[in-house]
Amino acid sequence: MQYMLLIYDNEKQSNSMTPGDSKKLMEEYYAFTEDVKKSGHLVAGDALQRTETATTVRVRDGKRLTTDGPFAETKEQLAGYYLVEAKDLDEAIAIAARIPSVRKGSIEVRPIQKFD
Amino acid sequence: MVREAVDRLYREEWGRILATLIRLVGDFDVAEEAAQEAFTLAVEEWAARGVPHNPRAWIVQTARHKAIDRLRRRARFADKAAQLAAEADDASHDDAGEGAVDGGVRDERLRLIFTCCHPALAVEAQVALTLRTLCGLTTEEIARAFLVPATTMAQRLVRAKGKIRAAAIPYRVPAQADWPDRLDAVMAVVYLVFNEGYAAAQGDSLVRRELCAEAIRLQRIIRALLPSPLVEVDGLLALMLLTDARRDARADAGGDLVLLAEQDRSKWDGAAIAEGLELVRTALGRGLPGPYALQAAIAALHAEATRAEETDWPQIVALYGALWSQHRSPVIALNRAVAVAMVSGPEVGLQLVDVLGEVLDGYHLFHATRADLLRQLDRRAEAGEAYRSALARAENEAERRFISRRLAEVGSPAGSAPRSSDRRPPE
Numbered sequence: 176m177q178y179m180l181l182i183y184d185n186e187k188q189s190n191s192m193t194p195g196d197s198k199k200l201m202e203e204y205y206a207f208t209e210d211v212k213k214s215g216h217l218v219a220g221d222a223l224q225r226t227e228t229a230t231t232v233r234v235r236d237g238k239r240l241t242t243d244g245p246f247a248e249t250k251e252q253l254a255g256y257y258l259v260e261a262k263d264l265d266e267a268i269a270i271a272a273r274i275p276s277v278r279k280g281s282i283e284v285r286p287i288q289k290f291d
Numbered sequence: 292m293v294r295e296a297v298d299r300l301y302r303e304e305w306g307r308i309l310a311t312l313i314r315l316v317g318d319f320d321v322a323e324e325a326a327q328e329a330f331t332l333a334v335e336e337w338a339a340r341g342v343p344h345n346p347r348a349w350i351v352q353t354a355r356h357k358a359i360d361r362l363r364r365r366a367r368f369a370d371k372a373a374q375l376a377a378e379a380d381d382a383s384h385d386d387a388g389e390g391a392v393d394g395g396v397r398d399e400r401l402r403l404i405f406t407c408c409h410p411a412l413a414v415e416a417q418v419a420l421t422l423r424t425l426c427g428l429t430t431e432e433i434a435r436a437f438l439v440p441a442t443t444m445a446q447r448l449v450r451a452k453g454k455i456r457a458a459a460i461p462y463r464v465p466a467q468a469d470w471p472d473r474l475d476a477v478m479a480v481v482y483l484v485f486n487e488g489y490a491a492a493q494g495d496s497l498v499r500r501e502l503c504a505e506a507i508r509l510q511r512i513i514r515a516l517l518p519s520p521l522v523e524v525d526g527l528l529a530l531m532l533l534t535d536a537r538r539d540a541r542a543d544a545g546g547d548l549v550l551l552a553e554q555d556r557s558k559w560d561g562a563a564i565a566e567g568l569e570l571v572r573t574a575l576g577r578g579l580p581g582p583y584a585l586q587a588a589i590a591a592l593h594a595e596a597t598r599a600e601e602t603d604w605p606q607i608v609a610l611y612g613a614l615w616s617q618h619r620s621p622v623i624a625l626n627r628a629v630a631v632a633m634v635s636g637p638e639v640g641l642q643l644v645d646v647l648g649e650v651l652d653g654y655h656l657f658h659a660t661r662a663d664l665l666r667q668l669d670r671r672a673e674a675g676e677a678y679r680s681a682l683a684r685a686e687n688e689a690e691r692r693f694i695s696r697r698l699a700e701v702g703s704p705a706g707s708a709p710r711s712s713d714r715r716p717p718e
Contacts, residue, residue: 176459263461286458
């Protein structure tokens with residue numbers, strides 16, 4: 176089974192981190208990614224640039240509407256993701272609980288839809 | 292005769308049968324429908340051929356074949372059906388067979404309990420799923436007990452089973468390391484079922500009574516399935532037994548609420564109390580008590596007093612203190628204040644209660660407790676005021692009648708006009 180682990184974080188908080196803390200977090204992410212790569216769980220994973228770089232697009236009545244910013248204003252913003260292979264939800268949750276941002280933000284665990 | 296045998300089997304073995312079937316077929320819905328079919332078939336078959344030597348094994352075997360048929364009809368499960376059919380032919384070591392090892396079968400129910408109470412499911416879904424799959428209550432019965440329309444309850448169950456399937460919530464007993472957390476979730480569900488049944492007076496009283504019995508039955512199963520005894524598991528069973536033991540004394544012939552102090556203690560269930568007391572004793576001797584064991588210990592002190600005046604209130608105050616140090620809930624503080632009032636008088640109790648006014652203003656029992664202490668202090672006008680506040684917030688009919696009676700006792704002080712803020716009509 177594949178699960179998408181969506182990383183939500185408070186952007187303002189992460190922006191105000193000291194360079195030292197920032198570096199430490201990066202190292203933790205690096206170690207975690209290496210870990211899930213080695214264990215064979217990792218399918219893909221990326222960090223996203225900040226929401227101020229986001230653009231939202233809609234097409235209504237054939238007309239394209241483009242707006243600045245993310246789809247919704249929320250306390251926590253989508254900051255990155257991991258796509259992992261896990262045998263069941265418990266394993267996926269266990270992996271999610273090791274993502275460094277889990278201590279400040281939250282991780283949404285979503286099973287991937289398969290169409291047969 | 293046959294009908295009775297089938298009904299009894301359903302009552303006693305439904306959870307166990309379903310647990311086995313879910314493992315065998317790997318799908319909650321298919322297992323449930325197949326089990327239902329097998330029970331229906333049993334009524335006819337057994338009437339014609341007699342009740343089989345091992346009725347449970349008969350149901351499991353029959354349901355398993357029904358499940359394979361069902362899966363065959365669904366193309367995408369073809370592989371699974373073929374695999375099942377192969378296994379069914381080689382059923383000599385089957386759990387459901389005549390020589391089934393009890394331990395193996397027991398584990399299956401534990402698996403079902405942990406899956407139904409998986410924290411990835413909403414709590415109300417956990418409760419519904421547990422009652423449906425482990426206790427065999429129908430969707431309509433569960434809906435009636437929780438005062439929601441049957442369609443709502445049906446949707447809740449469908450959604451929960453859908454999530455188990457779609458998100459691959461595993462059908463297995465969690466690793467030992469995860470037990471403390473996961474068992475907490477399981478016990479929270481059991482206690483919720485019990486309290487829903489005990490809160491009484493609203494809804495179908497028969498179904499509600501059954502909920503208490505089911506909660507106790509579930510907790511007994513969990514306790515029996517654990518590899519080693521746990522203080523809180525014993526504690527919760529004791530707490531429910533000791534509370535439920537007072538059921539018959541809790542309401543008078545007219546269905547009105549009778550307070551603990553005024554209950555006819557000869558109506559208490561002696562056997563349940565004896566069992567509960569023994570459990571509390573062994574639990575407390577085993578290790579540090581958590582919230583269930585502490586509440587059970589409090590219930591035990593009430594149970595041990597043959598007359599209300601003999602209650603060991605200082606000990607109860609100490610236990611509420613311990614409970615408060617683990618869980619700083621204002622409701623616990625309120626209960627402690629009541630116990631303190633019994634030891635040190637209503638004046639001291641009232642001081643402790645008044646502090647909680649801000650957080651507990653919406654809670655009818657806060658106002659009722661305050662009213663009661665004011666009444667004891669003969670501050671009748673204030674007591675009446677507080678009873679009215681309690682009445683405005685109470686929803687349970689029996690409790691409302693009780694508060695109204697108390698309100699009448701303190702009497703409306705002369706010259707006090709009804710307040711415009713009293714929205715409820717006088718009773």
